Amino acid sequence: EAGVAQSPRYKIIEKRQSVAFWCNPISGHATLYWYQQILGQGPKLLIQFQNNGVVDDSQLPKDRFSAERLKGVDSTLKIQPAKLEDSAVYLCASSYTGSTEAFFGQGTRLTVV
Amino acid sequence: EDQVTQSPEALRLQEGESSSLNCSYTVSGLRGLFWYRQDPGKGPEFLFTLYSAGEEKEKERLKATLTKKESFLHITAPKPEDSATYLCAVPVDSGYALNFGKGTSLLVTP
Numbered sequence: 278e279a280g281v282a283q284s285p286r287y288k289i290i291e292k293r294q295s296v297a298f299w300c301n302p303i304s305g306h307a308t309l310y311w312y313q314q315i316l317g318q319g320p321k322l323l324i325q326f327q328n329n330g331v332v333d334d335s336q337l338p339k340d341r342f343s344a345e346r347l348k349g350v351d352s353t354l355k356i357q358p359a360k361l362e363d364s365a366v367y368l369c370a371s372s373y374t375g376s377t378e379a380f381f382g383q384g385t386r387l388t389v390v
Numbered sequence: 391e392d393q394v395t396q397s398p399e400a401l402r403l404q405e406g407e408s409s410s411l412n413c414s415y416t417v418s419g420l421r422g423l424f425w426y427r428q429d430p431g432k433g434p435e436f437l438f439t440l441y442s443a444g445e446e447k448e449k450e451r452l453k454a455t456l457t458k459k460e461s462f463l464h465i466t467a468p469k470p471e472d473s474a475t476y477l478c479a480v481p482v483d484s485g486y487a488l489n490f491g492k493g494t495s496l497l498v499t500p
Contacts, residue, residue: 384431
């Protein structure tokens with residue numbers, strides 16, 4: 278079974294630039310999560326999708342972050358404009374509906390300079 | 391207020407030296423306590439889910455236990471390949487996403 282795919286693996290941008298991350302979940306997983314993991318911290322939930330609808334985006338900084346999952350499969354997370362404090366690993370995870378057992382991708386390491 | 395607190399932050403063991411990692415939680419109506427392993431440059435990898443006090447689960451050299459206030463991850467006779475960060479998590483209020491602790495970074499030296 279293929280795992281959660283994310284791209285790119287690494288990205289370096291200057292502050293105030295924009296960046297986008299892509300995620301393809303495990304086939305059949307209707308629930309998709311984006312987490313932010315700052316160095317030395319545990320992952321923090323940014324947004325949760327159920328199919329193509331948003332379930333929880335309470336911790337998403339909506340003035341600069343946006344995410345979509347238009348066809349209920351792939352998802353894109355965008356940051357515009359980026360700040361230095363956005364430097365982190367962005368993890369995508371997916372699960373079956375109603376399950377807390379989530380499977381994570383390898384993440385995208387973002388460095389904002 | 392943090393729902394999940396892990397200790398110690400870092401732990402260094404000699405190969406074969408058994409020890410335990412702690413995860414304390416402050417949630418009512420626990421709907422699962424999760425342990426994940428994270429290697430450098432990779433996403434968290436699921437290890438165990440525990441649902442009720444007294445429950446235990448084992449996988450190779452790892453055993454997870456749960457009480458009403460905390461969970462322990464016991465590592466018996468660890469090997470260098472057990473070196474990783476171990477994360478503990480509980481579900482967020484009324485949802486299925488996870489609220490993670492900061493993790494324990496384990497280093498096992500030969």
